[in-house]
Amino acid sequence: MAVTIPFAKMHGAGNDFVVVDARRSPVPAMTAFARWVCDRHMGVGADGLLLVEPSELADVRMRILNADGSQAETCGNGLRCVARFLADSDGAQMLRIETLAGVVQTQVLQGGTEFRVRVSMGEPQIRQSRAVPGAVDVDMGNPHVVVFVRDLQERDIARLATDIAASSVYPDGANVHLAVVETRACIRALHHERGVGLTQACGSGAVAIGVAAIQRGAVDSPVDLCVPGGILTVEWEGSGVAYLTGPACRVFDASLVWDSDSTS
Numbered sequence: 001m002a003v004t005i006p007f008a009k010m011h012g013a014g015n016d017f018v019v020v021d022a023r024r025s026p027v028p029a030m031t032a033f034a035r036w037v038c039d040r041h042m043g044v045g046a047d048g049l050l051l052v053e054p055s056e057l058a059d060v061r062m063r064i065l066n067a068d069g070s071q072a073e074t075c076g077n078g079l080r081c082v083a084r085f086l087a088d089s090d091g092a093q094m095l096r097i098e099t100l101a102g103v104v105q106t107q108v109l110q111g112g113t114e115f116r117v118r119v120s121m122g123e124p125q126i127r128q129s130r131a132v133p134g135a136v137d138v139d140m141g142n143p144h145v146v147v148f149v150r151d152l153q154e155r156d157i158a159r160l161a162t163d164i165a166a167s168s169v170y171p172d173g174a175n176v177h178l179a180v181v182e183t184r185a186c187i188r189a190l191h192h193e194r195g196v197g198l199t200q201a202c203g204s205g206a207v208a209i210g211v212a213a214i215q216r217g218a219v220d221s222p223v224d225l226c227v228p229g230g231i232l233t234v235e236w237e238g239s240g241v242a243y244l245t246g247p248a249c250r251v252f253d254a255s256l257v258w259d260s261d262s263t264s
Contacts, residue, residue: 001028001259001260001261002257002258002259002261003025003028003257003258003259003260004025004255004256004257004258005020005025005027005255005256005257005258006020006021006024006025006253006254006255007019007020007037007044007253007254007255007256008085008250008251008252008253009044009046009250009251009252009253009254010081010084010085010248010249010250010251011077011081011200011229011249011251012076012077012078012080012081012201012203012229012246012247012248012249013077013200013201013203013227013229013230013231013232013246013247014199014200014201014227014228014229014230015047015077015078015199015200015201015202015203015229016045016046016047016200016251017046017047017048017049017050017077017078017081018037018038018044018046018048018049018050019050019052019081019082019085020049020050020051020052021052021085021089022051022052022053022063023052023053023054023060027051027258028258028260029260030049030051030063030065031065031069032069032260033049033258033260034048034049034065034066034067034069035067035068035069036258037049037256037258038066038067039067044256046067047066047067047193047196047199048064048065048066048067048072048075048078048196049064049065050062050063050064050065050075050078050081050082051063051065052082052085052086055097055098057096057098057103058095058096058097058098058103059086059092059095059096059097060082060086060095060097060098061097061098061099062075062078062079062082062097062098062099064078064099064100066193066194066195066196067195067196067197068195068196069195070194070195071100072100072142072194072195073099073100073101073141073142074099074100074101074102074104074121074122074140074141074142074204075099075203075204076119076121076202076203076204076205076206076207076232076244076246077201077202077203077246078203079097079099079104079106079117079119079203080106080117080119080203080244080246080247080248081248082095082097082106083095083097083106083107083108083117083119083248084108084115084117084248084250085250087108087111088250092108093107093108094106094107094108099141100141101122101140101141101142102122102141104119104120104121104122105119105120106118106119106120107119109245114247115247115248115249115250116245116246116247116248117245117246117247117248118243118244118245119203119243119244119245120241120243121140121203121204121207121241121242121243121244122140122141122241122242123239123240123241123242124138124139124140124207124208124211124236124242125138125139126138126139126211126212126215129145130169131145131164131167131169131170131174132145132147132160132164134147134148135147135148136148136212137174138207138208138211138212140204140207140208140242141204142175142194142204143170143173143174143175143194144174144175144176144177144204144205144208145160145164145170145174145175145176145177146177146179146208146209146212147160147176147177147178147179148179148180148181148212148213148216148218149178149179149180150180151180152178152180152188152189152190154178155178157176157177157178157190157192157198158192158197158198160176160192161173161174161176161192161194164176165194172194173194173195174194175191175192175193175194175202175204175205175208176191176192177189177190177191177192177202177205177208177209178190179209179212179213181213181218181219182226183219184218184219184220184223185219185220185222185223185224186219186223186224186226187209187210187213187219187223187224187225187226188225188226188227189205189206189209189225189226189227190227190228191205191227193205199229200227200228200229200230201227201228201229201230201232201246202227203232203244203246204244206225206227206232206234206244206246207234207236207242207244209225209234210223210225210234210236210242211234211236211242214234214236214238215238221234221235221236221237221238222234222235222245230246230247231246232244232245232246233245233246
């Protein structure tokens with residue numbers, strides 16, 4: 001049966017999403033829908049699908065489906081987009097949002113054309129990498145491998161991600177990041193996300209990079225992450241909860257017709 005699904009196309013520093021309020025417009029066959037709608041040639045095009053669902057633990061639940069249909073535990077850029085999506089609809093400036101990684105708090109810091117949201121990303125777990133010598137593993141509720149390099153072209157990030165996915169350490173893969181510390185207030189980075197590939201930004205990955213650099217004593221908090229899609233700011237005091245601040249952009253709103261029976 002075909003259904004009409006309203007959606008918003010949004011992005012956080014170039015990490016782009018299709019956002020659907022599934023409380024009002026349930027999505028049948030959501031895995032197939034995610035693959036189709038995220039396809040940049042046959043669908044709308046996005047790094048992921050964000051479904052806003054009811055929650056018994058928080059104001060709403062955010063379900064995150066990557067472009068390949070797999071589910072992600074959390075997404076810092078997606079959280080900011082959902083925070084804006086709901087602020088636009090009902091004016092909420094602070095929200096508790098449930099994810100597979102737990103409940104997080106979002107706060108709108110600035111509205112208008114320069115919309116900015118601060119997200120409580122939880123407490124990072126950091127250790128030396130078991131998959132890549134010299135790298136750092138950071139658990140943000142989802143897995144990250146951070147590799148500090150002198151130049152972002154020093155290593156093939158896509159090959160590195162493939163090798164990590166083939167290892168026994170991360171049988172389901174991991175988000176992989178290359179990072180260059182430029183100053184005590186600035187890090188440049190590249191991201192390769194599970195289920196997506198290269199992305200313009202990765203919110204939880206930015207936090208993983210930031211906290212790893214802070215722990216090493218290489219930068220101070222707050223630190224700016226300069227990524228292909230823009231700038232994200234990470235705050236962490238060396239223990240406890242880490243925070244992520246960045247833009248949330250609403251590109252356009254539209255509706256589409258989805259016939260789940262036509263999927264193969």
